[in-house]
Amino acid sequence: MSSKEGQTVVVIGAGLAGSLMAILLARRGHSVQMYERLPDMRRESIPAGRSINLALAARGIRALEVAGIMQDVEPLLLPMLGRMLHDPSGAQKLASYGQRPDEVIYSVSRAELNRVLLDAAEEAGVDIRFRHAAIAADFSRGQLRMRDEERQHNYELPLTRIIGADGGGSALRRSLVAAEAIPATEDLLAHGYKELTMPAVAGKHAIANNALHIWPRGGFMLIALPNLDGSFTVTLFLPHEGAESFASLVSTGKVDDFFRRHFPDVPALMPQLAQEFLAHPTGIMGTIRCAHWSVGDRLLLIGDAAHAITPFHGQGMNCAFEDCRELDDCLVQRDSWQNAFIAFERRRHANTDAVADMALENYVQMRDTVLDPKFQLQQSLAFELERRFPDRFIPRYSMVMFRADIPYVAAFDRGRIQNAILSELTRDAASLADVDYDAAARLIRARLPPIS
Ligand SMILES: Cc1cc2nc3c(=O)[nH]c(=O)nc-3n(C[C@H](O)[C@H](O)[C@H](O)COP(=O)(O)OP(=O)(O)OC[C@H]3O[C@@H](n4cnc5c(N)ncnc54)[C@H](O)[C@@H]3O)c2cc1C
Numbered sequence: 001m002s003s004k005e006g007q008t009v010v011v012i013g014a015g016l017a018g019s020l021m022a023i024l025l026a027r028r029g030h031s032v033q034m035y036e037r038l039p040d041m042r043r044e045s046i047p048a049g050r051s052i053n054l055a056l057a058a059r060g061i062r063a064l065e066v067a068g069i070m071q072d073v074e075p076l077l078l079p080m081l082g083r084m085l086h087d088p089s090g091a092q093k094l095a096s097y098g099q100r101p102d103e104v105i106y107s108v109s110r111a112e113l114n115r116v117l118l119d120a121a122e123e124a125g126v127d128i129r130f131r132h133a134a135i136a137a138d139f140s141r142g143q144l145r146m147r148d149e150e151r152q153h154n155y156e157l158p159l160t161r162i163i164g165a166d167g168g169g170s171a172l173r174r175s176l177v178a179a180e181a182i183p184a185t186e187d188l189l190a191h192g193y194k195e196l197t198m199p200a201v202a203g204k205h206a207i208a209n210n211a212l213h214i215w216p217r218g219g220f221m222l223i224a225l226p227n228l229d230g231s232f233t234v235t236l237f238l239p240h241e242g243a244e245s246f247a248s249l250v251s252t253g254k255v256d257d258f259f260r261r262h263f264p265d266v267p268a269l270m271p272q273l274a275q276e277f278l279a280h281p282t283g284i285m286g287t288i289r290c291a292h293w294s295v296g297d298r299l300l301l302i303g304d305a306a307h308a309i310t311p312f313h314g315q316g317m318n319c320a321f322e323d324c325r326e327l328d329d330c331l332v333q334r335d336s337w338q339n340a341f342i343a344f345e346r347r348r349h350a351n352t353d354a355v356a357d358m359a360l361e362n363y364v365q366m367r368d369t370v371l372d373p374k375f376q377l378q379q380s381l382a383f384e385l386e387r388r389f390p391d392r393f394i395p396r397y398s399m400v401m402f403r404a405d406i407p408y409v410a411a412f413d414r415g416r417i418q419n420a421i422l423s424e425l426t427r428d429a430a431s432l433a434d435v436d437y438d439a440a441a442r443l444i445r446a447r448l449p450p451i452s
Helices: 016-027 058-066 070-076 110-123 171-178 252-262 273-279 316-333 337-367 373-388 396-402 408-426 437-447
Strands: 008-012 031-036 053-056 078-080 082-086 092-096 105-109 127-130 132-138 143-148 153-158 162-164 184-198 212-216 221-226 232-239 283-290 299-301
Touching (some): 016 316, 031 132, 070 110, 078 221, 162 171, 212 337, 283 337, 396 408, 408 437
Antiparallel strands (some): 053 105, 078 105, 184 283, 212 221
């Protein structure tokens, strides 16, 4: 059936990806019903769930622009120019993310962003039903089993043109895996995370609010992203088990001691540290990979439901938004839902695999290598090479975060080649002045084709 005429489409999950996809579908003239397990966050206060604030970057921004809602999101954004690295002595050093004025990323509240998306979805004509949860897809009967949490009863929807955006724990994906319709793996990380608050001081941020703060400590790290109200959301990433782990931090004394030893500049800024630590849940993180995401024209998974990744590149939401833009494009280009779903999978699969790998690599970089002088020299050299060879050499972080026109897989592949070049050029160099730029030109021209 044509994907261009106005048809009924069901979106499961009114989170970030589901809401944006619903807006795009409604704007193409489809009749969109969106079902969300939780109550309406605009009317009831519900916990933000995973990650209170997020880093929004070019890919996410481009999708929000295509949907016509970037102007509503802009007032929610706080620019972050780089990583503010805190060493164990308390000294701070800003490492810029990019080298052009617009090469920044933005801290945004998940809840506020979701509210803007829900408002825009309703304005676009989306029929949103809160407290309705998908239970499972039943292929033998061609039905999607649903539950109305308000009235406490189950019902069914026809299993056709369902967009599954129900997040990393997706009930839809799990039912597809159980029915052997979609093979998938879920690799949980041995590290978890805990979110804490650094409150505002007299209404102002206690530390610089134009950076993403990182306290890298080898096997673990603390990060902080600013909020508009002057507070920071602080996240500890730490192994679940072991000597220094969530399992070992079970009392006020142990938490205070841990922070005093590893992050001595932090406790004075977080008066509720130990109480919050013991009260807040420890989150899990992992990577989900599916062999494919669609079943005929019945159903397609997008966002975290299809390919959840670890948060260390700040790309899960950006990637999910990019999914929405790409699917919208595939629906316009193809003549049937099934062909559009297949085209979407072909475009996205290698890209989501690449960003999953880059996110895992970035964890090691953020918690460990950022403090290594050789790494810092290579970062400076990467900017220098970008200045000298802008059509061929762009630092990988910049390709991922600032260049929505460069696919993740190209950033990943070029990034590998660039890393080898950076290693060769800095093998015997202690500063940029020691680098052989003739050799750099030869290596770059031989190994890196111009960026198309
Ligand atoms: C600690 C942490 C930090 C992060 N930081 C960043 C960052 O800086 N930048 C970034 O880009 N990404 C970040 N991410 C990733 C980002 O949170 C996710 O990639 C993003 O939320 C994915 O959006 P989604 O809509 O696919 O899923 P979700 O946002 O999880 O939305 C899923 C929605 O579906 C609903 N739902 C669930 N089950 C059902 C059901 N059975 N029926 C109906 N509805 C259902 C949920 O209630 C929810 O509303 C971070 C993640 C974590 C854990």
